[in-house]
Amino acid sequence: MRIGELSRRTGVPVATIKYYLREGLLPPGESTGRNQAVYDDGHARRLRLARALITVGGLSVVAAREVLEALAVPDRSTYGALAVAHKSVTRHDPDPAVPEEARQRAAERVRRLIADRGWELPHDHPAARTLTDTLATMEHLGNGSFAARLDRFAAASEQIAAADVDCVDEIRDSPEEMAETMIVGTVLGDTALSALRRLAQQDAARRRFAPASRPGPAAGPDLPQKPEGPDRTAVARPEAVRPDVDPTDNG
Amino acid sequence: MRIGELSRRTGVPVATIKYYLREGLLPPGESTGRNQAVYDDGHARRLRLARALITVGGLSVVAAREVLEALAVPDRSTYGALAVAHKSVTRHDPDPAVPEEARQRAAERVRRLIADRGWELPHDHPAARTLTDTLATMEHLGNGSFAARLDRFAAASEQIAAADVDCVDEIRDSPEEMAETMIVGTVLGDTALSALRRLAQQDAARRRFAPASRPGPAAGPDLPQKPEGPDRTAVARPEAVRPDVDPTDNG
Known part of the structure; x- marks a missing residue:
């Protein structure tokens, strides 16, 4: 297909496609003459992915290019996929x-x-360096409260990572799909998780600080009140534990 | 202090300070003559914060300006602080x-x-729109595995939010500090949490996929094997349920 059709198919403006081509986010189409090229479904797929990583995932053009280049390398092991996803870690x-x-x-x-x-x-995992720099900057800004709760944040991150690994485990037999799933789940997942965090923060702040909606008494299941009296478990009544006798049967 | 001293004090280059002044990230200093101005500790503090939000927190200059402008508004309620922090939600x-x-x-x-x-x-919380758009894009890219585990991601996010609220709860009596803590914890916290997620992913992938470290048999407590034989629960032996008799006591 020509660039106009590629644009219609993916919803990405022609000017953006040309920019991505110049920046190496998208491989060139097959040349069919002066200033003419044709593109295939692979281009459409990669264009959608590039666009999503940048607009929704918030990656820079440079970071997106690195991730997409790594995706094109045929090392399709699980660790290869993970390494590709980890190229997207916020660097600074x-x-x-x-x-x-x-x-x-x-x-x-x-x-x-x-x-x-x-x-x-x-x-020297790059994320360990990012975490170190971030904690150091927080301390520099006079904020020690995040670092003081680092273990709780890490425990929650383990639960997220377990779900992440489940996402790729179910497609273990397709390394290509696995790598792309890992990237989309990690990069776009960061955006989704920061949105989830803000929604949960809003509700947690309401519960903690809003005077009108203080939680009432704990809403656990109501256990039937035991009658007060001598402990009836001390002496077992044989008939009560014989399954072949219905204790409600008075006949 | 002059701009050179402000630069030395904060480690931010003079060119960057001038850029932040032009973009409204930093209020102008007090003019002391043509092209001369002096800055105070408030400028230094705000400059450090602006720099951290952009470099470590990954905010755009526009987003950082909105957050800093909201910080300057004297609505210092808990909800005001939260609203400021939520201005930093990834938008697109x-x-x-x-x-x-x-x-x-x-x-x-x-x-x-x-x-x-x-x-x-x-x-219409902005984060709900971000989450919606992100899930829609994931589906468009053929990735439904994140959405399929949304409840697990939400449960982990609740734990993160509970820790977030604890961070500000301990400084409830200082609304200014509370707002800044909320912002630093939310924006830089996103960076720290994405780094924690990648570290936890790496370890979770090793446990799941690395052939050398497959988990051995379940490491739960070894329950003693029940001897095979007729079901002994059918006829209760009264002594077996009398707590004052030790069935292993043969004396």
Whole structure:
């Protein structure tokens, strides 16, 4: 198909497609003459994915290109898929204003967390550096309350990761699909999870701070009140435990 | 202090400070002559925060400006703080290529989730729209596995939100600090949480997929094998249920 048809098919404007082609997000079409090229379904699929990673997933063009390039490499093992997804981790230059001592303390905190949770990770995982830099910056801004609850955040993250692994486990036999699922679930999943976090925050804040809707008494199942009296379990009545006798049968 | 001193104090280059001033991220200093201005500690604090939201938190300059403007408004209630933090929710134009039916299905899924979890939210919370658009895009990309586990992701998000609310609850008496803590914890917290998710994913994938470390037999408590034979529950032996008699006592 020509570029106009590719645009209609995917809903991505022609100008954006040309930009993605220039930036290497999309491989060139097959040339059919001066300034003419044709594109196939693979282009359409990759274009949709590129567009989603950038607009919905919030990746930069550079980060999206890296992820898409890694997807094109034929290492389709589970770990390959994971490595591709992890290329999308938010990267940044560490803030030079953060004092080195704060960074050292944060690095030690992250090492302790990883050890406490029994996580076996490759040395120098990029996400460990991101976490370290983020905690150091938080401390620099005078905010220690997130770091103080790091274990609770890590425990919740383990539950998320278990669900993430289930997402790819069910398609173990299709490594290509697995890699793409991992990427979409990780990058777009970050957006979905930050939205879920805000919805849950809103409700948690209402429960905690709104005076009008304080929770009432605990709403557990109402257990029938036991009659007060001597403990009837001390002496078993044989008929009460003989299944062949119906205790309500008076006949 | 002059701009050079502000730069030294915060570690932010002069060119970046000038850019932030032009973009309204930082209020102008007090003018002391042509092209001369002085800045105070409030500028330094706000500059550090702006820098962190953009570099570590990954906010756009526009989003960071909105958050910082909202911080300057003197509505310092808990809900004010929350609203400020929620301005940082990843926003995007919904992908026009996503069919309207997919959007409708995603919207219904989000409504059901909110009802199932008993979340009481303001009508049209921006994060609900973000979640809807993200789920619709995932479906459009052929990925239904995240949506299929939405309840598990929501349950983990509730735990995160409970810890988030604890972070601000301990400083309830200082509304200014509360608002800033909420912002730092939410925006930089998103970065930290996506890093935690990737670390936990790496370990979860190792446990699930690495052949060398397959889990052995279930490590639950070893229950003693019951001897095969006639079902001994049919006829109760009174002594077996008398707690004051030890059945192993042969004396």
